[in-house]
Amino acid sequence: MSNSIDNLKWRYAVKKFDSNKIISDEKINILKEAFNLTATSYGLQPYKLVVLSNKELQQQLVEHSWNQQQVAQASHVFIITVPKEITSEDVEDYFKLVKEIRNTPDDIIKPFKEMLSNSISSKSPEELFQWMKNQAYLALGNLMTVAANEKIDTCPMEGFIPSKYDEVLGLDKLNLKSVLVLPIGIRAEDCFMKDLEKVRKKTEDIVIEL
Numbered sequence: 001m002s003n004s005i006d007n008l009k010w011r012y013a014v015k016k017f018d019s020n021k022i023i024s025d026e027k028i029n030i031l032k033e034a035f036n037l038t039a040t041s042y043g044l045q046p047y048k049l050v051v052l053s054n055k056e057l058q059q060q061l062v063e064h065s066w067n068q069q070q071v072a073q074a075s076h077v078f079i080i081t082v083p084k085e086i087t088s089e090d091v092e093d094y095f096k097l098v099k100e101i102r103n104t105p106d107d108i109i110k111p112f113k114e115m116l117s118n119s120i121s122s123k124s125p126e127e128l129f130q131w132m133k134n135q136a137y138l139a140l141g142n143l144m145t146v147a148a149n150e151k152i153d154t155c156p157m158e159g160f161i162p163s164k165y166d167e168v169l170g171l172d173k174l175n176l177k178s179v180l181v182l183p184i185g186i187r188a189e190d191c192f193m194k195d196l197e198k199v200r201k202k203t204e205d206i207v208i209e210l
Helices: 003-010 025-036 055-062 088-102 106-121 125-149 162-169
Strands: 048-052 076-083 176-185
Touching: 003 125, 025 048, 025 076, 025 125, 048 176, 055 162, 076 125, 088 106, 125 176, 162 176
Parallel strands: none
Antiparallel strands: 048 076, 076 176
C-alpha cells in the first residue's frame, strides 16, 4: 500500500497534543506552501492563513473554542480566514498577477476577467461568504493531507466562536473573518485516541463506479 494511504490511516483528530513538542520552522513552511498551492475556484485564493504560535493568545482562545484544550496545547494554531468582502478590484489584482507571471495577452484575459467580475457582482454578500468558506474547506483538507504526509498531527475545528477569534487576534482591522481552525503539533502519548482503530465504512460502500 502507498505511503499516502498509510499516512492517512495514521492521521486522526488529535484530542491531546504534547505541549512540549514544537513543529520546526521547516515543517511550518511546508504547510504554508501547501496552503498557497491549494486549488481554488478560478484560482482567486479568497482567503488568508493566520499562523499562531503565541502561547498566551492560544490560551486566551480556549474559552472561545468550546474549551477544547488542543488550542492551547498545540505547537501552532492555523486559522483560515476569508475577507469580509470580495470585489472586482480583487479580480483585477488576480489578472494583473496572471499577466505578470504568464505574460498572457490582454485580449485573452479580458473576456475571462469580465465574466468573473460579473459573476462576483451578481452574488449577494451571503452567497460570496459561503463561496469563500467553501474554498477554505479545500485548503483545510489539503493542509491535513500534507501534514499527515509530514507526520504532523492536526485537529480540525469548526467548534469555535469566530467573532471572538476575530476580536482576540485583531482580524477585524485586517478586514478578515475567521472560518476554520486547525491546531497542529505532536500527539501526546496519553491521548486516548492514539491507538484506537480508525472507524470507516468499507470503500466499496461509499464509492460508486459507473
